Amino acid sequence: MTDIKRPNDEAEVSALVRDAAANGTSLRIQGGGTRAGLGRPTQDAATLSTAGLSGITLYEPAEMVIGAKAGTPLETIEKALAEKGQMLAFEPADFRLLFGTQGTPTIGAVAAGNISGPRRLWGGAARDSLIGVRFVNGNGEIIKSGGRVMKNVTGLDLVKLQAGAWGTLGVLTEVIFKVVPKSDTVATFVLSGLDDATAVTAMATAITSPFEITGAAHLPATAKSSEVAPGSREDFAAARNGIGGEGARTYLRIEGFPVSVDYRAGELAKLLSRFGTLSRLEESIGTSVWSAIRDAAPLAEPRDAAIWRLSVKPSEAPATIEAIRPAMAVRAFYDWGGGLIWLAVSAEGDAGATVIRAAAKAAKGYATLMRAPDAVRAVVPVFEPESAAVAALTRRIKASVDPARLINPGLMHAGV
Amino acid sequence: MSAIAFPVPDAGILARRAALIEGLAALLPPDCLVTAEDERRAFETDAFTAYRRMPLAVALPRTTAEVSAVLAFCHQQGVPVVPRGAGTSLCGGAIPQEDAVVIGVSKMNRILEIDYANRIARVEPGVTNLAITNAVSAEGFFYAPDPSSQLACTIGGNIGMNSGGAHCLKYGVTTNNILGVTLVMMDGTIIEIGGEAMDAPGYDLLGLVCGSEGQLGIMTEATIRILRSAEGARPVLFGFETSEQAGEAVAAIIGAGIVPVAMEFMDKPAIEICEAFAHAGYPMDVDALLIIEVEGSDAEMDATLKLIVEIAKRHGVKTVKESKSAMETAAIWKGRKSAFGATGRIADYICMDGTIPTGQLPFVLRRIDEIVKGYGLRVANVFHAGDGNLHPLILYNCNDPIEAQKAEDAGNDILKLCVEVGGCLTGEHGVGIEKRDLMHHQFNDADLHQQMRIRATFDAGWLMNPAKVFPLEGRI
Missing domain, CATH: 3.30.465.10 (Uridine Diphospho-n-acetylenolpyruvylglucosamine Reductase; domain 3)
Structure with a gap:
């Protein structure tokens, strides 16, 4: 003690x-x-x-x-x-x-x-x-x-x-x-069913618009099926637990005065129409979505998984995950339009450090081992060498x- | 007149000048080395023109490798170096010393890559601030920090000094808009700091280097953030009978949850000087003028400006001019943007740069007026009201050494006042030589020694821009 x-x-x-x-x-x-x-x-x-x-x-x-x-x-x-x-x-x-x-x-x-x-x-x-x-x-x-x-x-x-x-x-x-x-109004929107690469493109399109996006995150699909409507509370719960459920979910956020938010929401829907329908979430659901993404809640369980946080060039994010996937089972989601990747992998061995750091480096970024047993963190550098x-x-x-x-x-x- | 001391030039270095130039000539092609006296003269001062020193030589390297070679050579020879962008420093940050080699980045002036999807650009240090915005504006993007000298000043100098501008309230200063740099340290070591990802690993060396005034290394490449421009921008001009009212209106606007993209303040002398020069249509019957600019679509700007005008009316605004056209917008800004030039037409001036908590605005303006009048001089105030960054322009005659000394003394008193009310010596111009000897007013010995020990981790021998930032006495 x-x-x-x-x-x-x-x-x-x-x-x-x-x-x-x-x-x-x-x-x-x-x-x-x-x-x-x-x-x-x-x-x-x-x-x-x-x-x-x-x-x-x-x-x-x-x-x-x-x-x-x-x-x-x-x-x-x-x-x-x-x-x-x-x-x-x-x-x-x-x-x-x-x-x-x-x-x-x-x-x-x-x-x-x-x-x-x-x-x-x-x-x-x-x-x-x-x-x-x-x-x-x-x-x-x-x-x-x-x-x-x-x-x-x-x-x-x-x-x-x-x-x-x-x-x-x-x-x-x-x-x-x-x-x-x-802001008076915080509005969250969701696009459904996009693969990772398309989602990152959609997020970049939104972020590089004049409409001041204050959040852009993507929860990829998993094999788990989901019957619920995109944007509902149940849908987000499924997305959060399974990361995406059947359908991937891409969340975007706009804030400001009501008149301004409504205007930008309309413009954004037009701008992103080729990526599907942009549906607006109830404000309280939106709040849950962003706090879960903020806190990496979708990856909190299982507790024995190692958690990595990768900061990469946003456009390279999907390729980063693809580079890691052949070597190990990966659960991941994206924040900051792809600039931030949260990753859960097995904590066995080096917790994937060699492969993950090489992939992050190829994406002009780096990786931090956020969570792993003491024994792993004692031998695997937690912060990027x-x-x-x-x-x-x-x-x-x-x-x-x-x-x-x-x-x-x-x-x-x-x-x- | 020379109130600000320079280190005594090293006689040994001066005696070896020919050999040193020969050494540099082996590292650089002839057009990258300036040695003739008349050509060196162009580098003997910057925008802080009251002081000048002729450098030993001027190196104008074209690549990171050349910068590294020149620095390694100077390091080995124990020769000080003074980095230089465009030489627009208002605090003497680029003023040389007789035993130093100036390393100018003007030949490294390419934009290497523009990546709109990731909102970044990779540039060399000699690119001008405005050139970056010009290169990306056709796609609707811009580089946010916009110092008044943006037509001439370089991104290398901006990073060295952590430059600001009129739009910092919303978009931050240079340190908030840079993702990575290639830095060459004094011994020639090249390091990569940050990069193209949003956050960088390890200690925030980028934050440390930004604003280090050329004391930690020479930046040879930078990755910077470019932003998508708003759909439109529109200013409104307010005239108030007192600066107290104007200050209260600024506080109320922020208190209402509105962060305009710019909030610029001018006092009566500044209004008169600018109006006489620019004929911008400024009201002459007010004591304080505010220019407030908002961004967005037409509907968004209408709504925000309506709120701002209502707040101004609650605070007794006397004149309200809303821009209805691009021409009116240009006219409103023309006066403000020509403030320094217009002032220079009627007198010599020194431009101060302290920052204060905005709540102290009315008190500080009153005190500035008293201080300057106490020296028998005049002052015009132009500043960024939203962030409390003051730019009192103290008018004097530079051919009168007594008056020049008074102007410097008045300026020092104003900066001390800024620190006393909870602010700082410099908001965006830097310390340089100008404010070096005032550092003790803001920092105690422990603070300064800690800074100097960290400085020494990059340049243990004090060869990089050594006459700047830290008082010459008490160095470690």
């Missing part, structure tokens, strides 16, 4: 890191613990919980900016924003279902993991919304970068560097995001922030 430390403010975080430095012991940062299975398994002397660092520190709706201590539950942030008709543009995912974890996702972990959902297509990634950070580096120093204004080019951008560093470059203590208005020059740079950057490798050592790469 590791020792759990719960600092209550930034100064206590700093003191803890200084202690760790003095004793040469490492710290594993824990937010809500909902993504505890992500990353390389490590053995650390102590866990540093950010639970005591909680609360919104700044919220100015008219400036479209919100700041909070790192351990603030995401739920708290989203509720505060919703009260003022705003939201985070990147639709952060909730991986509790995927990882079978309890607890509550925190805003600091959203920043550290650069966790973006379907709306990333339109609103950018978490890193694009993140405009300010405070963190404690491996020397116990409190460092700030960026701030509360959305245009800021003063000095090196350490804000972006923290996004996606998974806490390996210091303990985030406070994060500031720019936010966007929440880097070229020699970039790996050396990564190690130097880690050393420049956390020279004794005290904070989340080895979580992303061995020796980093």
